[in-house]
Amino acid sequence: MMLVVTYDVDTTNASGQKRLRKVAKICERYGMRVQNSVFEVLFDAAQLVVLKHELEKIIDTEQDSVRFYRLGNSYERRIETMGKRPRVEAGGALIF
Template identity: 40%
Template sequence: MFVIITYDVNEKRVHKVCKKLREYLLWTQNSVFEGELTKGKLNKCLAELEKIINKEEDSIYLYTIENPRHLKKTVFGQEKCNDDLFL
């Protein structure tokens, strides 16, 4: 399935959340990650994120689209996502 995750977490935890998300998804821009994941991997990712975040302060939004063909993505201006940054 196609997954978009956006986060708004306390700066103390931003680095940990980012690092975890990079293990599973592609950084898009600012606090947005996206990519294709199996349900199993997504659940693993979420379980790991739940250990990192503080539910009273932080916020993680998960959007899932079972069939990636139902999603259309368009970029205006610069495409900031760059895999090379993480190699």
């Protein structure tokens, strides 16, 4: 299933900036960054549980937020892009 993962981390102090970097690194391991705090991720249910657990350990639930939008398995018909596109579409072939 395709998910869109977005996050907003409070960076008004040094600890928030550190959390932001950690959240970004975790999301980069699982998916493709399509905007600054937005990732497209192809997952199964077990991988989603692991991602949520990892992020839960990092974020400050009083100041930060992470949102998961489930696009499902027929996500190709649900994504429209205007302007700059990612180098590789999610699920696309990597050719070097």
